[in-house]
Amino acid sequence: MKRKICVVTGTRAEYGLLSNLMRAIQQSTDFKLQLTVTGMHLSTEFGLTYNQIESDGFVIEEKVEMLLSSDTSTGVAKSIGLATIGFSDAFQRLKPDLLIILGDRYEMLAAAQTALVMQIPIAHIHGGECTFGAYDDAIRHSITKMATWHFTSTESHRNRVIQLGENPERVWNVGAIGIENILNLPLMTKKELYANLQLNMEKPLFLITFHPETNLQTEGIYPLLKALDSYPHVNLVFTKANADNGGRQINEILENYTLKHDNAYLFDSLGQLGYLSAVKEATVVIGNSSSGLIEIPYLETPTVNCGERQAGREKPGSVFDCTLEVQSIENAIKSALMYKGPYDQIFGDGHVVEKIMTELKKILSFAIQKEFYDI
Known part of the structure; x- marks a missing residue:
C-alpha cells in the first residue's frame, strides 16, 4: 500500500519551489500525494493562485481558509488560529503518514503544530537558516524541533539543525530546492516575456519584490521607490508583497506608485515561469526576497x-546589501549594474528532488518519536 505524503503550500513562491517534488511524489509507486492548499493561494487579493496549481495538473485534496483581511500582528495571530482549526479538520480527513513543510512562514507553523499534536510525522525543507530581520527565524527553528527529518540547503545549515539537537542520521544537505527549477524549466524569450507582461521592448528590466520586515516597520518601501525614481528609462516590474504584517500596506503603496509612473508595473503573481524568465532578462533584481540570495x-x-x-x-x-536609505540603495544598484561576475553557486547542484525522494524511500517507518541529540 502506498504511504500518504501530505504537502502543504500557502504562497506562490513556495509552490514554485515544491512543484517538482510534488510531481515526483505524484508519479511515485511508493507514495500517494495529498496536496493541501492554504493562505494566499485562496485569496482573490493575491491572485487566487490555487487555479495555477490545478492547471498544472495537481489535485487539491484540502483547502484551508485562514487569511483575515487585516495584516496587523493581531490579524496574523488570529489567522494562525484559524489555520490550526482548519488543518486539524483536514488532517483528520486525510490521515497522512507524513507531512512535508518548506520554510518558515506562519502558515507552516500552524500546519506543523497541528501535525505535532495529531502525531503526524514531519519532514522539513530549508531548516537551519537564519533571517534576523523577521520573526520567520523563530518559526523556522520551531518547525525544526517539531520535525523528524530535515533537508537543508547547505552543509552549514545542516550543522545548525544538528546543533538544535537533531540526529545527524536524519539531516541531509540536499541543496536549495529552487535550483532544480532553474536548471530544468525552459524559460521564455525576452520577446515572449515582454509581450506577456506588456512591457516596453526598448527599455531594460528591473525586477522588484519587497516584503515587510516583520520585526520592523514597513516604511522602508518609501526610500526604495525614491531610489527607483532615478530610472525612468527602465521597466520597473513589481510583484506584490506577501500577506505578512504590513504586506497589504506595501501593496497599496505600490498600487499608487504604479498608477503615477508609466514605466512601473505591479503583478499579483508572475507564476514560476514568468518570474524566472523575468529574472533571466532583468539587469538587476531588487528587494528583500530570499530568492535574490538563493536562486537568482x-x-x-x-x-x-x-x-x-x-x-x-x-x-x-x-x-549587494544596502540599508533602507535612498543613497545606500542607489549605490547598491549602481554596483550591481556594473557587476560582471562571478556568480557563485553555493546552494548545490540542483538534483534536490532526486535526493529527497531517495531518502524518503529509505525510511522504513514514519514515526514521530525522536531523542535530543547532544553534541
Missing part, C-alpha cells in the same frame, strides 16, 4: 538586497 545567482543576475529581512543568510558575491 544561478541565472547570473545581480541582486540588490535591501534592509535586514534576509540578514544572517549565506549569500554569494553577486548580492
Whole structure:
C-alpha cells in the first residue's frame, strides 16, 4: 500500500519551489500525494493562485481558509488560529503518514503544530537558516524541533539543525530546492516575456519584490521607490508583497506608485515561469526576497538586497546589501549594474528532488518519536 505524503503550500513562491517534488511524489509507486492548499493561494487579493496549481495538473485534496483581511500582528495571530482549526479538520480527513513543510512562514507553523499534536510525522525543507530581520527565524527553528527529518540547503545549515539537537542520521544537505527549477524549466524569450507582461521592448528590466520586515516597520518601501525614481528609462516590474504584517500596506503603496509612473508595473503573481524568465532578462533584481540570495545567482543576475529581512543568510558575491536609505540603495544598484561576475553557486547542484525522494524511500517507518541529540 502506498504511504500518504501530505504537502502543504500557502504562497506562490513556495509552490514554485515544491512543484517538482510534488510531481515526483505524484508519479511515485511508493507514495500517494495529498496536496493541501492554504493562505494566499485562496485569496482573490493575491491572485487566487490555487487555479495555477490545478492547471498544472495537481489535485487539491484540502483547502484551508485562514487569511483575515487585516495584516496587523493581531490579524496574523488570529489567522494562525484559524489555520490550526482548519488543518486539524483536514488532517483528520486525510490521515497522512507524513507531512512535508518548506520554510518558515506562519502558515507552516500552524500546519506543523497541528501535525505535532495529531502525531503526524514531519519532514522539513530549508531548516537551519537564519533571517534576523523577521520573526520567520523563530518559526523556522520551531518547525525544526517539531520535525523528524530535515533537508537543508547547505552543509552549514545542516550543522545548525544538528546543533538544535537533531540526529545527524536524519539531516541531509540536499541543496536549495529552487535550483532544480532553474536548471530544468525552459524559460521564455525576452520577446515572449515582454509581450506577456506588456512591457516596453526598448527599455531594460528591473525586477522588484519587497516584503515587510516583520520585526520592523514597513516604511522602508518609501526610500526604495525614491531610489527607483532615478530610472525612468527602465521597466520597473513589481510583484506584490506577501500577506505578512504590513504586506497589504506595501501593496497599496505600490498600487499608487504604479498608477503615477508609466514605466512601473505591479503583478499579483508572475507564476514560476514568468518570474524566472523575468529574472533571466532583468539587469538587476531588487528587494528583500530570499530568492535574490538563493536562486537568482544561478541565472547570473545581480541582486540588490535591501534592509535586514534576509540578514544572517549565506549569500554569494553577486548580492549587494544596502540599508533602507535612498543613497545606500542607489549605490547598491549602481554596483550591481556594473557587476560582471562571478556568480557563485553555493546552494548545490540542483538534483534536490532526486535526493529527497531517495531518502524518503529509505525510511522504513514514519514515526514521530525522536531523542535530543547532544553534541
